[in-house]
Amino acid sequence: MSNVTLTIDGKLIAAPDGVTILKAAATAGIDIPTICYHEACTANALCRLCVVEIEKQRLLQPACVVPVREGMVVQTRSARVERSRRTILEMLDSAVDLADAPEIQAQMAEYSVDHDRFPDAERREPPVIDDNPMYVRDYAKCVLCWRCVQVCAEDAQYTFALSFDGRGFETQIGVFFDQPMPETSCVFCGQCVGVCPTGALKPRREWLLEQGKTPEEIMELTRSERRGKKRKKGGGD
Numbered sequence: 001m002s003n004v005t006l007t008i009d010g011k012l013i014a015a016p017d018g019v020t021i022l023k024a025a026a027t028a029g030i031d032i033p034t035i036c037y038h039e040a041c042t043a044n045a046l047c048r049l050c051v052v053e054i055e056k057q058r059l060l061q062p063a064c065v066v067p068v069r070e071g072m073v074v075q076t077r078s079a080r081v082e083r084s085r086r087t088i089l090e091m092l093d094s095a096v097d098l099a100d101a102p103e104i105q106a107q108m109a110e111y112s113v114d115h116d117r118f119p120d121a122e123r124r125e126p127p128v129i130d131d132n133p134m135y136v137r138d139y140a141k142c143v144l145c146w147r148c149v150q151v152c153a154e155d156a157q158y159t160f161a162l163s164f165d166g167r168g169f170e171t172q173i174g175v176f177f178d179q180p181m182p183e184t185s186c187v188f189c190g191q192c193v194g195v196c197p198t199g200a201l202k203p204r205r206e207w208l209l210e211q212g213k214t215p216e217e218i219m220e221l222t223r224s225e226r227r228g229k230k231r232k233k234g235g236g237d
């Protein structure tokens with residue numbers, strides 16, 4: 001593969017033709033923040049946190065999908081870029097519970113987020129979904145990064161249990177016909193939990209511990225749930 005030469009933050013860089021600005025910058029030691037991007041997933045430019053300013057281009061461009069070009073001049077920390085990132089983080093902060101998202105919290109500190117920027121914003125507060133023995137779904141913590149949907153589909157598992165549900169503010173990750181997870185095509189591989197950046201998907205045992213249950217209580221709960229399941233299968237009550 002041939003190389004192109006470009007400038008990122010004043011640094012002259014040679015990068016393989018076709019790689020993204022995000023990858024070229026990383027190779028040169030320049031960190032561009034991301035939320036929806038994950039190495040194991042197809043980049044989709046959903047969160048827009050990785051936007052950069054490219055000379056002679058009117059709009060900020062998402063570094064995770066835009067490829068490098070010969071002679072490109074890129075600014076990753078211009079005032080415009082910083083303002084855009086700060087606003088995205090402030091919007092997320094105003095509507096989503098980010099308590100279990102340490103990377104996003106670090107980004108908020110780095111970009112001096114004003115936690116009161118949108119005081120009248122409505123918070124997303126759907127109830128926790130605890131419908132299977134393996135993991136819980138707390139979409140009050142979901143930033144709609146799409147990673148879980150991608151690993152459940154073509155990026156890894158080819159199970160297609162998850163998808164987007166609803167529109168606009170009501171958009172959330174859902175399953176077909178709103179079924180409990182055991183009634184869907186989910187195989188409980190755990191890959192969605194592994195890529196979730198915010199704790200919206202969490203192993204059930206971890207969640208129960210956080211709820212104040214002791215390991216013994218969790219063991220007993222799991223046993224009684226299993227017994228109930230067996231009775232149901234056997235036609236009992």
Ligand code: SF4
Binds near residue numbers: 141143196200201
């Ligand atoms: S549940 Fe997690 S991985 Fe899935 S979209 Fe929400 S934040 Fe992303």
